[in-house]
Amino acid sequence: MKFALHNDFSELDPNEWNALLSESVSDVPFLRYEYLSAWWSTRGGGEWPGAELALVSARENDRLVGIAPLFLIERDARQALMLLGSIEISDYLDLIVRAEDLSRFLTGLLDYLASDSAPAWSAIDWYNLPDSSPTLAALEAESAKRDWDFTREPFRPTLCVPLPGDFEAYLMTIDKKQRHEIRRKMRRAEGGEQNVRWYIVEDESTLDAEIEAFLALMTNDHLKEEFLTEVMRAQMRNSIHAAFNAGWLQLAFLEVDGKKAAAYLNFDYRSRIWVYNSGLDFSFKDLSPGWVLLGYLLKWANEHGRSEFDFMRGDEDYKYKFGAVRRDVMRVRVIQG
Numbered sequence: 001m002k003f004a005l006h007n008d009f010s011e012l013d014p015n016e017w018n019a020l021l022s023e024s025v026s027d028v029p030f031l032r033y034e035y036l037s038a039w040w041s042t043r044g045g046g047e048w049p050g051a052e053l054a055l056v057s058a059r060e061n062d063r064l065v066g067i068a069p070l071f072l073i074e075r076d077a078r079q080a081l082m083l084l085g086s087i088e089i090s091d092y093l094d095l096i097v098r099a100e101d102l103s104r105f106l107t108g109l110l111d112y113l114a115s116d117s118a119p120a121w122s123a124i125d126w127y128n129l130p131d132s133s134p135t136l137a138a139l140e141a142e143s144a145k146r147d148w149d150f151t152r153e154p155f156r157p158t159l160c161v162p163l164p165g166d167f168e169a170y171l172m173t174i175d176k177k178q179r180h181e182i183r184r185k186m187r188r189a190e191g192g193e194q195n196v197r198w199y200i201v202e203d204e205s206t207l208d209a210e211i212e213a214f215l216a217l218m219t220n221d222h223l224k225e226e227f228l229t230e231v232m233r234a235q236m237r238n239s240i241h242a243a244f245n246a247g248w249l250q251l252a253f254l255e256v257d258g259k260k261a262a263a264y265l266n267f268d269y270r271s272r273i274w275v276y277n278s279g280l281d282f283s284f285k286d287l288s289p290g291w292v293l294l295g296y297l298l299k300w301a302n303e304h305g306r307s308e309f310d311f312m313r314g315d316e317d318y319k320y321k322f323g324a325v326r327r328d329v330m331r332v333r334v335i336q337g
Contacts (some may be wrong), residue, residue, distance in 0.1 A: 001065060001104065003112040005119075006055040009037040012067070017096070020064050025102060026094035026133055029267045029274060034246050036069055036084045038238035045235035047088055048073055054081060054119055056112065058105055066097035066105035078123040078335075081113070086127045089235070091158065091274075091312040092329060093128040095135050106138050110146065114336070124334035127155055128313075131328045139332060149335040159324035161309040167299040174323040182295050182322075189292045194257050196287070198296045201251040204244065210251060211240050214263045217279025224279070243267055254293040262289035264297060272308045273301050294322065 006012060014033040021031055029035055043051055048071065056068040069084040083093040097105045112118055129135055136152060143150035164170055171179045189196045201210045215233060219225040228236070243249035250266040250273065261284040267274040280290050301309050311319045313329065 001058050001060045001108045003056060003058050003108060003117075005117065006057060007053050009033070009040065009053075009055070012055065012057060016064050017067065020067065020098075021096050023098050024094070024096045025099050025135060026092060026130055027270055028092040028094070028130075029243070029248060029269045030085050030090040030092055030128075031069065031094065031096055032242075032246065034242040035090075035239060038242045039085055039090065039235065040071075041238060042231050042235040044086070045089060045232035046229060048082075048086075050074070052119065053084075055084075056109060056118075058108060065101050066095060066109070068095055068109050069093075072119050072121060075123070075125060079119075079121045080123040080125040081121045083126050083128070091128060091276075092130055093126070094130065094133050099134060102134055102138050103141075106135070106142050110142055114146075122336050124332070126333075127331045128329045129332060130158075131330055133330075136330060136332060139334065143334050147337045149333075149337065151333045153331055154328040155331040156313045156329055157315040158313050158327045158329055159311040159315060159319040160327060161298070161311070161319075161323045162325065163298075163302050163306055163309055165302055165305060167302045170298065170302050170323070175321070178321045178323075182291065185288045185291050186295045189287055189289075192287075194287075196254065196256050196292070198252060198254045198293055200300075201244075201249070201253070207241070207244060207251075210253070211237055213253070213260055214251060214265060214279055217260060217263050217281060218277065220280055220282055224277075240265065250297075252293060252297055254289050254296070256284055256287060256289065261287065262293045264293060266297070268306075271306055272310055273297065273306050275309070275311045291318075298322070 017033040021027055043049055050073060052072040054070040054072045056070060058066045070081045071084055073080055073082060085093045140150050201207060215228060219228060240249060248267050248269040250268040252264045253260050254262040261281045263279045264275060265277045267276060298309055311324055
């Protein structure tokens with residue numbers, strides 16, 4: 001297996017990257033070429049201004065076997081190799097490699113990273129690996145072979161709703177009181193005097209205006225307003241455009257009498273809806289526009305054969321009310337011996 005270090009995304013083919021990802025241990029939107037290249041262009045919305053790109057690929061008989069999407073940064077007084085996408089705005093991360101190639105790819109990767117060909121580092125610090133990822137056990141085993149210190153801990157909860165393929169069947173899986181509340185709020189929105197409609201953005205000519213409307217709704221929450229620095233706004237725009245161009249954006253709005261009352265920014269990827277962010281106009285709070293739009297989106301997802309509705313990181317109470325089941329993403333740290 002031949003390993004190579006890349007200091008620019010242009011050195012790797014996007015189609016080959018995404019084809020490998022489609023067969024990888026963790027096929028998630030945050031590992032797509034278009035997402036990570038957009039993320040890198042702003043260094044994660046300004047999270048890592050001093051980062052140095054350290055993409056590592058492995059080939060065998062001219063076949064792409066694996067990609068370690070890494071960057072180098074000083075962290076906790078060490079030069080750390082971290083996963084691109086870390087930490088705050090990419091909910092799931094991992095290596096990009098088929099399950100059957102993982103063990104030998106990881107062996108070769110650590111050999112390569114310990115060689116003079118790789119940048120100098122003293123720690124591996126990887127966040128947001130799914131708790132089901134085989135990378136966790138493989139990295140622990142490889143670290144033990146080298147007598148390197150390995151630690152693993154839950155980082156944040158992620159909440160996901162399994163979907164049965166029928167909205168009424170889905171509602172029957174959640175608490176009776178919550179089921180009644182969802183139905184009541186949706187009926188009230190549909191039967192009131194105000195004109196309520198919802199839609200998913202499909203027209204590219206309106207996309208920029210819809211993005212700005214979404215960001216404006218986000219700023220109604222003071223914490224999200226602080227989060228949306230200029231560079232983070234650029235990151236959000238880049239990510240939304242990348243997802244739209246690749247065909248897996250779901251940007252949805254609920255309007256009341258023609259005014260946007262709620263919005264969800266989701267990814268519609270691999271038969272799963274990934275809930276990325278949301279915004280509300282609190283002047284419509286009596287209509288519960290966030291719950292209503294969420295109800296419509298869950299109905300849509302069931303009717304269109306999506307298998308899961310993934311709220312991703314965060315254990316907010318409303319997610320449990322919609323029937324979410326908890327998982328975790330992990331942090332793993334390796335210190336060279």
